[in-house]
Structures are given as structure tokens and as C-alpha cells.
Amino acid sequence: MRSSKSRLAALTALVALPTAALAYTAVAPYPSTVTATTYYSSGTYHGAVDVANSRCNYWGAETGVSASVRWNVTVRTSGVVCNGNGSGNQNEAKLDLGSGWSFRQWHWIKTSDSYDRTCNRCQVGNLGGTGNATGPHSHFQKDQYGTKNTSWYSSYTSKGEALDRAELMGYI
Amino acid sequence: MTRTFLLAPALCLLTLSSLAHATETPPPPPALQPETCSVEGLMDSIRRGLQSKSPAYRRYLSELLKESAVTLPEAQLRAAFERETEPVMVEHLGAALVAKTERGESPATLQLVGKRASTDADPAVRAASTRALRRTSAEEHTGDLYSRLVRDASPEVRMEAATNLIEDNQFVYAGLHGPASDMAVAAAVASSDSKVTARILDNISTAAISKESADQLHTLLGGDDAQVRAAAAKALGGVPAPEMSRARQTLVALYREESDVGVRTAILQSLARLGFASAVPELTALRNVDPRLSTEVDAWVRALSTGLQEWSLILREKQRLQQAR
Numbered sequence: 001m002r003s004s005k006s007r008l009a010a011l012t013a014l015v016a017l018p019t020a021a022l023a024y025t026a027v028a029p030y031p032s033t034v035t036a037t038t039y040y041s042s043g044t045y046h047g048a049v050d051v052a053n054s055r056c057n058y059w060g061a062e063t064g065v066s067a068s069v070r071w072n073v074t075v076r077t078s079g080v081v082c083n084g085n086g087s088g089n090q091n092e093a094k095l096d097l098g099s100g101w102s103f104r105q106w107h108w109i110k111t112s113d114s115y116d117r118t119c120n121r122c123q124v125g126n127l128g129g130t131g132n133a134t135g136p137h138s139h140f141q142k143d144q145y146g147t148k149n150t151s152w153y154s155s156y157t158s159k160g161e162a163l164d165r166a167e168l169m170g171y172i
Numbered sequence: 173m174t175r176t177f178l179l180a181p182a183l184c185l186l187t188l189s190s191l192a193h194a195t196e197t198p199p200p201p202p203a204l205q206p207e208t209c210s211v212e213g214l215m216d217s218i219r220r221g222l223q224s225k226s227p228a229y230r231r232y233l234s235e236l237l238k239e240s241a242v243t244l245p246e247a248q249l250r251a252a253f254e255r256e257t258e259p260v261m262v263e264h265l266g267a268a269l270v271a272k273t274e275r276g277e278s279p280a281t282l283q284l285v286g287k288r289a290s291t292d293a294d295p296a297v298r299a300a301s302t303r304a305l306r307r308t309s310a311e312e313h314t315g316d317l318y319s320r321l322v323r324d325a326s327p328e329v330r331m332e333a334a335t336n337l338i339e340d341n342q343f344v345y346a347g348l349h350g351p352a353s354d355m356a357v358a359a360a361v362a363s364s365d366s367k368v369t370a371r372i373l374d375n376i377s378t379a380a381i382s383k384e385s386a387d388q389l390h391t392l393l394g395g396d397d398a399q400v401r402a403a404a405a406k407a408l409g410g411v412p413a414p415e416m417s418r419a420r421q422t423l424v425a426l427y428r429e430e431s432d433v434g435v436r437t438a439i440l441q442s443l444a445r446l447g448f449a450s451a452v453p454e455l456t457a458l459r460n461v462d463p464r465l466s467t468e469v470d471a472w473v474r475a476l477s478t479g480l481q482e483w484s485l486i487l488r489e490k491q492r493l494q495q496a497r
Binding site: 097117118120122 | 271274275276307308309343344345346348349352377
């Protein structure tokens with residue numbers, strides 16, 4: 001049996017381990033309704049949270065994390081698009097979480113606030129439907145090396161829920 | 173499930189009107205009268221609340237102030253911050269000012285807190301102001317503030333600045349933002365306090381540092397303080413791909429010249445991290461250089477031989493193997 005001293009040393013060593021203890025609160029970017037989560041109504045896999053509001057280009061799209069973090073902003077569409085302009089053309093705010101993990105916010109319309117920034121729930125654009133969309137909404141997706149994760153929202157929000165601005169969607 | 177987040181309007185206090193009625197008739201329900209939210213009223217509530225023994229409640233109050241800062245008048249908040257001399261309240265008011273910048277307003281409010289962190293006469297207030305800047309975008313709006321704070325006359329301020337750099341690196345930038353990592357390395361080099369230098373280098377991610385920052389780490393390997401040499405060696409273990417080859421060569425050469433066991437232990441870890449399975453021949457060749465560390469080398473070789481592809485898993489496996497003696 002090992003001595004309590006060596007056991008203590010082992011526990012101390014474990015404390016020094018780097019852990020992925022990032023726990024941010026993901027929140028709604030504007031007053032909205034959850035329109036899709038893990039599966040679309042058609043049964044097709046989605047693996048993310050869509051929140052929508054019909055007032056395109058009216059609401060500011062705030063970054064959906066309640067903490068100061070660095071957002072990498074990619075503008076692929078410069079004009080006002082509310083109902084989609086083709087897959088791959090969505091404007092994106094991406095948060096790198098380390099170890100291949102990312103959190104993405106898609107489809108907003110470019111404004112003067114659309115640039116790389118470090119902030120806590122700041123506007124990166126307006127509510128819109130750039131990219132693969134049939135209407136104005138925001139798509140929130142967490143993935144590791146491209147594989148989607150659903151646990152961050154599955155116990156915290158569900159389709160049909162009405163969300164106020166900054167209301168909880170999940171934890172990433 | 174619905175969970176409401178902290179809301180600033182909840183701060184507005186509602187007062188009850190006084191009741192003075194005859195005993196025969198039941199009193200009418202009390203009328204609620206709105207009062208204007210004020211910084212002073214909020215600060216009084218927080219002053220009282222901070223005497224609570226509950227850390228969770230104190231954290232709640234701190235968050236409440238930061239959330240409400242967005243709607244509070246900036247001039248009043250600034251005046252209250254500049255007037256305040258109690259470190260605990262300076263920290264909360266400073267955090268509230270910084271929160272305004274973080275929510276998309278001008279960097280001027282954040283810079284006000286940065287100015288007090290570097291110029292206030294009271295070291296406890298400087299330290300409190302420094303804490304108010306933690307886990308925010310302060311590094312992007314305050315120029316060379318951190319290089320000055322790590323040279324502050326007060327050890328408490330120096331250490332708080334180090335903590336900011338470490339936590340910003342991890343929680344704001346996920347260790348992947350080059351300018352933030354470079355700033356942390358520059359501050360570590362600029363510090364006159366070897367404990368601060370070692371603490372920063374021991375805890376930041378260097379995955380995105382520039383060649384210039386890597387050069388500085390190589391220079392620190394030749395310093396007099398073993399703690400700093402060990403931290404620099406450990407930091408070199410996480411450098412980006414273009415710097416890996418040079419780091420491996422330097423560390424292998426240094427291992428043979430170094431006498432401090434702590435530095436040698438850090439070098440072994442960095443070699444393992446830089447090479448993964450390809451580091452096994454290097455580590456094996458170093459096994460007999462220092463008999464005190466032969467078991468450490470063996471543990472690394474066994475962990476790397478598992479073929480794991482993530483550093484955190486390799487590190488955990490190595491520690492598990494050391495325990496399973």
C-alpha cells in the first residue's frame with residue numbers, strides 16, 4: 001500500500017494537469033424563438049441551435065456568449081440578405097475554444113461592427129439570413145475538428161422556446 | 173426550460189409607502205413607488221451585501237453591478253470610481269466601468285481603470301484596479317500597461333498583473349491569439365521579479381507566439397534563476413511548429429549542461445511535448461545523464477509509446493503510470 005504522502009503527491013500532480021475547464025454561458029443574441037435543435041422537423045440531422053425572429057436587419061445580432069472572449073469574424077456576404085444566398089456564404093463569428101473546439105454563430109448581416117473583436121455580448125452584425133437559410137435566424141454550433149457536439153444545449157433549451165435577449169441557451 | 177439572466181432593471185428599488193390608518197378598517201395594500209436607479213444606492217446595497225459570509229452571494233453582487241453598469245450613467249460611475257478609496261469597492265466599481273467597454277462601448281472607461289492601476293498611490297488600490305481588468309480585453313486597449321505593472325514596486329500588484337496575463341491567455345484568448353501570448357512573454361521578460369516571470373511562463377500557452385517571443389524564451393534559458401530557466405524550458409515545449417525543431421535542439425543540449433533537477437524535469441516534459449512518439453530516442457539517449465531522473469525518463473517513454481495524440485492525454489497517462497508503481 002502506498003503511503004499517504006505519496007498519495008498526496010499524486011493528487012497534487014493531478015491538480016496541475018491542464019484541463020478544458022472552459023465553461024461559458026451561451027445566450028440568445030436577440031428576442032427570438034428556438035426553431036431547430038438536434039433534428040429538423042423533416043428528421044434531418046442539424047446538431048445545433050437555430051433561433052429566429054422575423055424582423056430581418058432590425059435587431060442587432062449580439063455575440064452569443066456571456067463572457068469577454070475573442071471572436072474571429074468572417075464576412076462572406078456584404079449585402080443585406082434575409083432569406084439565404086447559398087450554402088457557404090454565411091457570415092460567421094467564430095470562437096476558438098482550444099483542442100480543436102469551436103463555437104460558431106452564423107447568418108448575420110454585415111454592419112460597421114463586423115470585425116474581429118474581444119467583447120462580451122457585443123454586436124457583430126444584424127439579424128439576417130446569409131448563407132444557407134430560408135429566413136432570418138442565427139445558427140449556433142459547437143464542434144471539435146468539424147464534428148458537432150449537442151450536449152452543450154440539449155438539457156437547457158428546446159424547440160419552440162421563446163428566448164429574451166441574453167437568455168440562456170446552454171453551456172459551452 | 174427558462175432561466176432568466178441577471179437583469180439591470182431588477183436593481184431599481186421599490187419603496188413601500190408609509191401606512192397610517194385607523195385600526196377599524198383593513199389597511200389598503202401598500203403602493204409601490206418607483207425610485208430612480210442611482211450609482212450611490214447600488215453601491216450602498218453592495219457595501220452591505222459584501223459583508224455577507226456567502227462567497228456565492230458576494231459573486232452575485234459583483235455580477236449584478238457589472239450587468240447593471242451598461243444602463244448606469246457613465247459620469248456617475250466614473251465619479252464614484254475616482255472618489256472611492258476602499259480597495260474592495262474600487263475593484264467592483266472598476267469592474268463595472270470595464271464591463272461598459274466589454275459590452276461594446278468606448279475603451280475610455282476601461283483605460284480609466286488601467287490608469288488607476290498604474291498610478292494610484294495606494295498599492296492595495298493598484299492591485300484592486302488590476303484585478304478589475306482580469307478576463308477582459310484590457311490587453312488590447314492599454315498599450316504597455318502590463319509591462320509596467322509587472323515592474324510595480326508592490327509585489328501584490330506584480331502578482332495580480334501576472335494572474336491577469338495568465339487568465340486572459342486562457343479564458344479570453346484560449347491560448348490561440350498571438351498578440352496576447354506575445355504580450356505575456358514580453359511582460360514576463362520585462363519583470364524584475366523572477367517569481368512573476370516564472371509564474372507567467374509556467375502557465376501561459378505559447379502555441380501562437382512569434383519568432384521574437386521564442387527568441388526571448390531561448391535567452392531566458394541562460395539566466396541565473398533556476399525557477400525562470402525551468403519555466404522558460406516548459407514554455408518552449410508549447411511553441412508553434414516552425415519553432416519546434418530549434419527548441420528541441422536547444423533543450424537537448426541544455427539538458428546535458430544543466431545541473432538543476434527542476435530545470436531538467438521541465439526539459440524532459442518539453443521534449444516529450446515537442447516530439448510526442450518521435451521524442452522517444454532523444455529521451456532514451458538522455459536517460460543516463462542524470463540518474464535522479466531515469467525513472468522520469470522511463471515514465472515519459474512509456475506514456476509516449478501509447479501512441480496518444482493529444483498532449484493533455486499524454487500528460488495524464490504519464491502521471492497515471494508514475495502512480496501505478
